[in-house]
Amino acid sequence: MKEVTPEVTIRRLTRYLRCLEFMSENGKKVVLSKELAKTCKISSSLVRRDLSYFGDFGVKGTGYDIEVLKQKIRNILGIDRTRNLIVIGIGNVGRVLLNYQFMNPGLRIIAGFDKDPQKAGKKINGIPVYHDDKLEEFIKNNNISIAVVAVPRDAVHEVVNRLVNSGVKAILSFALIPIQVPEDVVLSYVEIESELEILSYKLKTRGL
């Protein structure tokens, strides 16, 4: 496997994984690359190329064992191990996250943090919520893979700085605010407005 894989390829792998999970839920055991392509709405040739790029997973003609393929993709994505997550900001978005039913057993939210003392000490979906001032100590004492930032826009900058200073190496932000982080920290965004804009663009190209 090459070290630098384009993000679009990795994004497709997560898509295959979602489709494979869906097939498993529906009792399917084996899938042909053309079926996977159809379900994921990605071209057959691209599916074959992606899968061969990461090593040959299937037997020609008989298709792929879905469980094996899921496990291979999880391994590539680094979620075949436990990834401890924390969520900072337990407002509407934070509550969505703490209640999220992950398909991957490896993704595990172990704590939430909020500035509001009323929220600290409670549990949401079995996950403890701590006061924000415990953040650094918690990060120091637990092996945190990813911190999810769901605080209001004007607090994002401060929270990200605290996370970086505490040694967190991966951050997912729910506000697309330009933030400078060191080279060794990966930062990405879940940004609803941009997704709506992309849909708007697609409508426009269709004259709508």
Next chain:
Amino acid sequence: MKEVTPEVTIRRLTRYLRCLEFMSENGKKVVLSKELAKTCKISSSLVRRDLSYFGDFGVKGTGYDIEVLKQKIRNILGIDRTRNLIVIGIGNVGRVLLNYQFMNPGLRIIAGFDKDPQKAGKKINGIPVYHDDKLEEFIKNNNISIAVVAVPRDAVHEVVNRLVNSGVKAILSFALIPIQVPEDVVLSYVEIESELEILSYKLKTRGL
């Protein structure tokens, strides 16, 4: 402007827009392409190429008027007009959406829908919530650009079919479930788990 622009380019445009909005908020009026590149963490050459691709917006050396550039990008994205949105499913995710503070005045959520009669008839953030059985009638009587689907996983399929049958042409789903929609309908996903997987992959490539 070419009709078919790669989605990655459009995605970068939405990123420029977020950065420009951030600059406006901070009182900035003019931006050089290299400043925009640094703020957005996209290479200068790519920024210049993207902006020239959509027509020359700036004056060499003096930079871009931020308001003009924002308006141009909004025009390209088709959000210089009003886009009426509806949200189906007023659980945790639905509540996030109804409370969302869009930066673009063009994006306007005009109604929410839920199967729960307790939720119907109420307003969230000034937006009316109707009973799910009013969905088709509401779509018929209002000009809906985009429907956002935030219902539980097992209800996604049924809701998407109802939207398609009512003539909705753009759907944003919060569950990545494979759904077949007609060619003239655009469907996209906001999917938290995939974003976390991509971060996990990036950690893995760095030996973490």
